[in-house]
Amino acid sequence: MFKDKYKKDNEQISADQPLKAYIKNRMAREGQKQKQAPKKILKSAVALALCACICFGAVFAHNKLADLGLINSLIPTAQVEIPSGKAVEPISYGEVFLLANKQYKNDNRFFTNTNGIVLEDAVEDMEMPEGDIAVPGAPADTGTTGRDDYNEYANGTTSSLSKPQAESVSSEKHFDLGGSHGNTSSKNNGTTATSRPSAVVERDPSSDVQSTEQSGEVSSSNSQTEEPVTSTPVTSAPNTSSKPETSVPEKEDENDYSGTNNQVAGVDEGDIIKTDGKYIYTLSLKNCTFSIIKASKGKMDVLSTTTVKGADFYSGDGAEMYILGDKVAIVSSFYKKDENGLKLHYERSRVDIFDCTDKENPVSTKTFEQDGMIHSSRLIDNKLYVISRCDRLYTKPDEDKPQTYIPCTYEGDTADLVEEDNLYLSADYKSYGFVVISSYDLSEASILDTLAVMGSCQNMYMSTSSLYICAVKSDETSNYTLLSRFGIDDGKVELKSLGSVLGATLNQFSLDEYSGNLRLVTTINIHNQIKKEVERYTASGSVVKDTVTYYESKTVNALYVLNSDLETIGKLEGIAPDERIYSARFMGNTAYFVTFRETDPLFSVDLSDPENPRILGELKIPGFSEYLHPFGSNLLFGFGQDADENTGRTLGLKLSMFNISDPANVTEQTTLKLQDKYSVAEHNHKAFLISYDKNLIAFPGQNSFLVYSYSARDGFTKKAEVAFSNWDQNSRMVYIGNYLYIFTDFSTITSLNLSDFTQIDKVTF
Amino acid sequence: MGEDQKYITLGDEEVFDKFADTVYRLAFSRVKSKHDADDILGEVFLRYVKAEHKFLSEDHIKFWLIRTTINCSKSFFTSSWFKKIVPLDDTLYTSLKEHSSVYYAVMELPIKYRTAIHLYYYEEYSVKEIADILEISQSAVKSRLARAREQLKTKLEGVTFDV
Incomplete structure (x- = not known):
């Protein structure tokens, strides 16, 4: 029979045994990688982790808390030796020059200029004279920390630079900008404000070409979102036993409006929409404009759309807006490259202050600039704090021109160097760069103080009295965070203390200040070097023995409590091995945080004794929360992804409501799985509007802005949905009194009635 | 497809032992060369591990592997490497x-x-x-x-x- 014969022939065909063994080996390695990185996000993080993890897999597979002792023995004990807890002395321009010069040469050693010729000065003497820099406040005996470079400087004596030279430099702090720096003047010539009398207005045809093009895009994108509102009538009144009434008084209260979703009460964070109860201010990242809309009982009137001249919100890292009375401040950053687009001339952050007393004609009052791209900003009372970071030098340091290596602030045509008293060195100065912190008085439109720290910045957290900056570093055993605490006092910024903890923070919610102590949660990556003998198969099929060195990466989480000198006073290490922190929230004496691999343990930690934090409970549910927000006094809202319990694969957005009335026994009260797979709100807490009093939970989904309400009986109920064009998820919602205003597509506001969620008005500008 | 459907869990090695010959023979029958079939065999199973698919049954796995083998050999035929080389026809005779x-x-x-x-x-x-x-x-x-x-x-x- 043909069939039998064909089958018999086929049986003879088989892959060689060595090849099969080789493929199995590869599969095992790949499978290990997949297991270590169940989520897409994690994949890159564990690219180094290879197949030699079998012993660790066995160790950590069991009960996590039971293995605490073992895991703690793995955590490297040698902490970073940095001048922690000491008063920190400023450094001089001369010292900065020495560091900058060395770093510049290092950076450009193999760099070529645009013509492809190796820069001559870059291959000069690479050595730096020993003992030239004294690290401020460094302990006299640093011992052997394994950080030779650090000790090289730490053990050095005082600066050999002659003081008079440094003083002569500092005496000419005002200088005119020359060359490529000179064209900033054209940016500060005020603004063009166009009065907008009606709601939907045509763009001024005399405005520049770029704007008209963009306005065309706007109108076309809006045409796609016709009839965006699908309002759901309220079918049943929410369970009012534990909830406030949904219906609010008809009378519009001017003091009843929403602000940005801030982390700390009293510390305002910038956003693309703000309201003062009467007017709505919106910022268009696309068009570099801000608009003022009069809002009254859901009816809207676009009063003006003002172009911020010279600003570039789109190529920079976005922009943030603050309002203070009639003042509008816009914080953004921009950079300038040479005509070939290769060499960076400079990158700066800018603060534009507008006087909006006449809402139809806002006037630009002042424009300030400071070196470095914007990292973040905060507003306390009327003082605006802007934190920027310049990562590397783009000009060759010239000792006689301090502006080539010292960060500056700019106002009009003049540049001010950061004063010598305000220059500091943090422990990770080896990555040459500055974190520049400036404070501005918004009501006076003036710059108050500027401070620069050599170092880097990954995360920042600001309370009403302190500013914390985290820089993440890594060495051969693990990663660690260098912390610097700045005292904030009515515009005056002062470096108070330095400290360090193991691991890296996730975002600003990983940190919290409470009664003078800093509490933070970190994820530690422990690197273990593993040597293993493997068999390799050569192309010819023969077997070769080989020794391979792997770096096995292991994650573990920790909670630290630090005092105001940034000395660790309490810690909890070895939490949830193999997982990483996805969100955290500190509420008084209790900390909640979510770690995740396949299921989501929500940990609650008691911090009432800061020196002895202890885990109260852990709640395991599928999926994970990426944002936690208190809802009333006994509930915690969690927003994140649902995930498969076996594989950890994410399945789509999930809303959860946790009952935290007993922190030791947290329960998941309600959960709702959404159709949407992702949302911008997973990474940006400002996109949320969560109000317990109004019973509102609103956030942008994948293609539409979603408004939910919550009741103990019915769980989450969808109240309204406003579609937006797919490419822009940066939507926001504010409420004023009894009306909701949903800002989508940079240029459209839809207003809804809060009592029945019907659309009242819609404007496009 | 509901979330409550039962998926089977098979070790990667088990799957390889079961279906390596299936994949290899199909690949061989398509590319007619031992060395190319070797490549395709490795490629298919690496894709299997990386894809992390969920499977309802062993037949489902087999189906997926066959489909992937066909795709892999298709892309093999269109690769520039294939277009540039002269095939060694005698490999077919030596393998039997x-x-x-x-x-x-x-x-x-x-x-x-x-x-x-x-x-x-x-x-x-x-x-x-x-x-x-x-x-x-x-x-x-x-x-x-x-x-x-x-x-x-x-x-x-x-x-x-x-x-």
Whole structure:
């Protein structure tokens, strides 16, 4: 029979045994990688982790808390030796020059200029004279920390630079900008404000070409979102036993409006929409404009759309807006490259202050600039704090021109160097760069103080009295965070203390200040070097023995409590091995945080004794929360992804409501799985509007802005949905009194009635 | 598809042991070269590990592997490497211990007939299943099989068995 014969022939065909063994080996390695990185996000993080993890897999597979002792023995004990807890002395321009010069040469050693010729000065003497820099406040005996470079400087004596030279430099702090720096003047010539009398207005045809093009895009994108509102009538009144009434008084209260979703009460964070109860201010990242809309009982009137001249919100890292009375401040950053687009001339952050007393004609009052791209900003009372970071030098340091290596602030045509008293060195100065912190008085439109720290910045957290900056570093055993605490006092910024903890923070919610102590949660990556003998198969099929060195990466989480000198006073290490922190929230004496691999343990930690934090409970549910927000006094809202319990694969957005009335026994009260797979709100807490009093939970989904309400009986109920064009998820919602205003597509506001969620008005500008 | 459906969990090694030959033979029947089939075998199983698919049954896994093998060999034929090299035809003869006229006759068929014959006679898939795997209609499968049989008949003239 043909069939039998064909089958018999086929049986003879088989892959060689060595090849099969080789493929199995590869599969095992790949499978290990997949297991270590169940989520897409994690994949890159564990690219180094290879197949030699079998012993660790066995160790950590069991009960996590039971293995605490073992895991703690793995955590490297040698902490970073940095001048922690000491008063920190400023450094001089001369010292900065020495560091900058060395770093510049290092950076450009193999760099070529645009013509492809190796820069001559870059291959000069690479050595730096020993003992030239004294690290401020460094302990006299640093011992052997394994950080030779650090000790090289730490053990050095005082600066050999002659003081008079440094003083002569500092005496000419005002200088005119020359060359490529000179064209900033054209940016500060005020603004063009166009009065907008009606709601939907045509763009001024005399405005520049770029704007008209963009306005065309706007109108076309809006045409796609016709009839965006699908309002759901309220079918049943929410369970009012534990909830406030949904219906609010008809009378519009001017003091009843929403602000940005801030982390700390009293510390305002910038956003693309703000309201003062009467007017709505919106910022268009696309068009570099801000608009003022009069809002009254859901009816809207676009009063003006003002172009911020010279600003570039789109190529920079976005922009943030603050309002203070009639003042509008816009914080953004921009950079300038040479005509070939290769060499960076400079990158700066800018603060534009507008006087909006006449809402139809806002006037630009002042424009300030400071070196470095914007990292973040905060507003306390009327003082605006802007934190920027310049990562590397783009000009060759010239000792006689301090502006080539010292960060500056700019106002009009003049540049001010950061004063010598305000220059500091943090422990990770080896990555040459500055974190520049400036404070501005918004009501006076003036710059108050500027401070620069050599170092880097990954995360920042600001309370009403302190500013914390985290820089993440890594060495051969693990990663660690260098912390610097700045005292904030009515515009005056002062470096108070330095400290360090193991691991890296996730975002600003990983940190919290409470009664003078800093509490933070970190994820530690422990690197273990593993040597293993493997068999390799050569192309010819023969077997070769080989020794391979792997770096096995292991994650573990920790909670630290630090005092105001940034000395660790309490810690909890070895939490949830193999997982990483996805969100955290500190509420008084209790900390909640979510770690995740396949299921989501929500940990609650008691911090009432800061020196002895202890885990109260852990709640395991599928999926994970990426944002936690208190809802009333006994509930915690969690927003994140649902995930498969076996594989950890994410399945789509999930809303959860946790009952935290007993922190030791947290329960998941309600959960709702959404159709949407992702949302911008997973990474940006400002996109949320969560109000317990109004019973509102609103956030942008994948293609539409979603408004939910919550009741103990019915769980989450969808109240309204406003579609937006797919490419822009940066939507926001504010409420004023009894009306909701949903800002989508940079240029459209839809207003809804809060009592029945019907659309009242819609404007496009 | 509901979330409560039962997925099977098989170790990667187990899957490899079970289906390595299936994949290899199909790959061989398509590319007609030991070395290229070796490459495809590795590629298919690496894709299997990386893809982390969920499977309902062993047949589901087999189906997926066959489909992936076909895709891999397709992309192999379009690769620039394939276009530039001259194939070594003798590899086919050395891999078979027993000389068999049937296997060579099949190997001389055009690739689309070869695959249909392989799936029908060796893997014993029905016409409908082959249509699903190859993503063609059932009548196309039937006509491919018929034409392949016709060609085989002329090739195997004198050999007495019904095709």
